[in-house]
Amino acid sequence: MFYLRLVRGYRVLDLGRWLLTATAAAVVAAFLLRALGRALSDPPGAHATVQRLLWCLPPLLAIAWFAAVAARALPVQRPERMAGLTAAGAGPVRIRLLIAGELALACALGALLTLLLFLVLRNNIAGAALAPELGMGVPLPLAAPVALLTLLPLAGGLAAALAVRAVDPLPGGEEPDPLHRFGPLRTTLAALLAAGGILTELYALRPAAAYDPRTLHLPADLGHTNAALLGGWAAAALGLGLLTGPLLAGTGWLLAVGRPSPRRLLAGRGLTGAARRLGVPLAVLAFTTAVVLTSVRHWVAPGADGAGPLPAAEAVLVTGCVVAAVLARLVELRALRRPGGAALSRLGASPRLLLGAAMLRWAAAGSVVLATGALTAVLGAGMLT
Known part of the structure; x- marks a missing residue:
């Protein structure tokens, strides 16, 4: 009831x-x-x-x-x-x-x-x-x-x-950990993991390894690969996913460094503050998109057997859930920024300034996601060749 x-x-x-x-x-x-x-x-x-x-x-x-x-x-x-x-x-x-x-x-x-x-x-x-x-x-x-x-x-x-956090979710209450900084140890480990995975896959793709047997059969009619290629790609994808949050925060810091304009300052501070909340959803979105695009490219390639209806339906469903989760996180961030936007409006900030800062913020975030997703897709395509 x-x-x-x-x-x-x-x-x-x-x-x-x-x-x-x-x-x-x-x-x-x-x-x-x-x-x-x-x-x-x-x-x-x-x-x-x-x-x-x-x-x-x-x-x-x-x-x-x-x-x-x-x-x-x-x-x-x-x-x-x-x-x-x-x-x-x-x-x-x-x-x-x-x-x-x-x-x-x-x-x-x-x-x-x-x-x-x-x-x-x-x-x-x-x-x-x-x-x-x-x-x-x-x-x-x-x-x-x-x-x-x-x-x-x-x-x-x-x-x-x-x-849901085990705290009293009263309106306007502050979170127990409002810090948006990423620890240097985590960022360093993620960077080392990504670099190690990329180097491992490049080593497995060297010309001398062109005739190495690929004994691992991938599901969904994606062909064969070997342990070195699969392990290198998995490590690189995980490292790039863990780096998405620090890259967002670093991009926001670069936007606000020096003597920025009000638009750059608002965009940079906003992106740095939202990096922790946006890091995981955008990393999952980049990874899912890269995997789906790489699989589709393999399925439609000449001589490929294609995919059955089950992998295609699951790809659509997983992508839809990931996009919906990202949209839910964006709505959450919008609700969190609403008091700050109202305060800026009362101080005399024009709607054009706020809109420009938002567009610059999301352009920077989109660039980070595009870079990590494209690199993951390229490495995945190399694993399947």
């Missing part, structure tokens, strides 16, 4: 977040039920069931991450709701559970709708093409789909509960 009352006060942004979560959960539930149907249709002794379930892991993790980002942004986006809950006696733990329960209900609703559609299609409605995917003609153990679909609300709710 409490969540029904919350729905009555939903805005367009709240409803969109809830519907996106339910839709993504419905698609992942379809993947899980397809794996179950194929397991029922396969002959005894087939060993592809575990592989199909592993294919469901990336979109499941993508939904959990989106739920975590959305839950983290909710107290900032809706401070009046948090203030009302606090005034009603809800403490930090209860508010965290309420936010987690809201997103878990969205995941459960999407999974339930997919399960109903799955059961309807199994009732001799689906054609012969879908019969193996649904396990038609084989009795369906009720515990199997229920156990699989329970993973969705558990993953979404647990990720949301862990993402």
Whole structure:
């Protein structure tokens, strides 16, 4: 009943977040039920069931991450709701559970709708093409789909509960760690990891290694590679992802260094202050885009076998979840900057100045993401050649 009352006060942004979560959960539930149907249709002794379930892991993790980002942004986006809950006696733990329960209900609703559609299609409605995917003609153990679909609300709710800070989320309250600096040790380790991965892949691509056997078979018809290429690319991608936040902060510092104009000063200080919150979402966005573009380039290359519908559908779903998480983080940052923007307007800052600072800030952030994503894509393409 409490969540029904919350729905009555939903805005367009709240409803969109809830519907996106339910839709993504419905698609992942379809993947899980397809794996179950194929397991029922396969002959005894087939060993592809575990592989199909592993294919469901990336979109499941993508939904959990989106739920975590959305839950983290909710107290900032809706401070009046948090203030009302606090005034009603809800403490930090209860508010965290309420936010987690809201997103878990969205995941459960999407999974339930997919399960109903799955059961309807199994009732001799689906054609012969879908019969193996649904396990038609084989009795369906009720515990199997229920156990699989329970993973969705558990993953979404647990990720949301862990993402919300265990502090009193009162409107206007300061975070316990407002510092946006990155430690030199972390930045140095990330740079060394990226450089080591790049050098390892370049060494594995040297002309003398052109005839080395590539014994690792990659999924989704991406061909073969070897351990040195795969390990170098993975280390470089991880290092570049960890460097995204420090690069954003450093770019903001460069914008504000010297005697900057008001536009440069606002853009640089704003980018440096948002680097910690933006680092992880933009790093995941750059990595996901690089992997998807590299895979598509390999699939459409002459002589390639192409990809089946499952990898393509998962790529679309994971990319959608990552983009939605980045948008949720941007909305959170906008809400956090709203008091500062109002103060600048009262001091006489023109809207044109604020708009120019915002455009310069996002141009600098886009350049960082483009650089890290392009380098990751180039290294990935070299691994698949």
